[in-house]
Amino acid sequence: NAGVTQTPKFRVLKTGQSMTLLCAQDMNHEYMYWYRQDPGMGLRLIHYSVGEGTTAKGEVPDGYNVSRLKKQNFLLGLESAAPSQTSVYFCASSWLAGEVEQFFGPGTRLTVL
Amino acid sequence: DAKTTQPNSMESNEEEPVHLPCNHSTISGTDYIHWYRQLPSQGPEYVIHGLTSNVNNRMASLAIAEDRKSSTLILHRATLRDAAVYYCILRRGGGKLIFGQGTELSVKP
Numbered sequence: 677n678a679g680v681t682q683t684p685k686f687r688v689l690k691t692g693q694s695m696t697l698l699c700a701q702d703m704n705h706e707y708m709y710w711y712r713q714d715p716g717m718g719l720r721l722i723h724y725s726v727g728e729g730t731t732a733k734g735e736v737p738d739g740y741n742v743s744r745l746k747k748q749n750f751l752l753g754l755e756s757a758a759p760s761q762t763s764v765y766f767c768a769s770s771w772l773a774g775e776v777e778q779f780f781g782p783g784t785r786l787t788v789l
Numbered sequence: 790d791a792k793t794t795q796p797n798s799m800e801s802n803e804e805e806p807v808h809l810p811c812n813h814s815t816i817s818g819t820d821y822i823h824w825y826r827q828l829p830s831q832g833p834e835y836v837i838h839g840l841t842s843n844v845n846n847r848m849a850s851l852a853i854a855e856d857r858k859s860s861t862l863i864l865h866r867a868t869l870r871d872a873a874v875y876y877c878i879l880r881r882g883g884g885k886l887i888f889g890q891g892t893e894l895s896v897k898p
Binding site: 680709711716717718719720721724734735766768777778779780781782783 | 825830831832833834835838876885886887888889890891
């Protein structure tokens with residue numbers, strides 16, 4: 677099993693450009709999450725999904741959109757990138773909510789100039 | 790969501806036990822205590838979790854105070870590979886993890 681994979685690993689954007697980050701999991705997990713991590717900080721939840729076709733807002737959703745068209749994929753979109761969105765983005769998945777562990781991907785390092 | 794307080798950093802010697810403290814004085818009865826760690830340039834990984842009783846697994850032990858207002862993650866024999874940021878997180882239903890700044894553990898050979 678590959679676990680949770682993220683594409684791309686690195687990306688540099690100019691202000692105003694758009695892009696989509698892809699997260700894929702092969703564990704048949706229902707729940708998927710997108711986090712961002714700024715230097716010296718813990719992770720903050722952007723959006724999450726409790727199943728195919730559903731999404732919900734997390735702590736810091738502004739400027740991002742998400743889609744979960746297939747159970748194994750969770751896409752994070754930036755429609756008009758801003759320098760404040762420079763960060764490392766992590767995707768995670770879990771079987772269910774509650775006290776089960778989340779499995780994290782390796783991260784995508786995004787720089788917005 | 791209830792908040793946790795951890796020291797910013799701790800040091801340990803290799804092959805010695807490490808006790809990482811966490812205060813969570815506003816914990817509610819349904820909050821689980823989770824620990825994750827993040828090695829340099831990697832995503833977080835699950836370490837252990839518990840509700841009321843002490844827990845052991847292959848990675849670590851979790852000691853929970855009787856009043857549940859604090860807990861301690863115990864690494865029995867620290868190795869250089871255990872150098873990471875350790876996050877103590879209270880988790881209620883819904884699956885959301887709220888990360889704080891964590892404790893950066895350094896391990897000296």
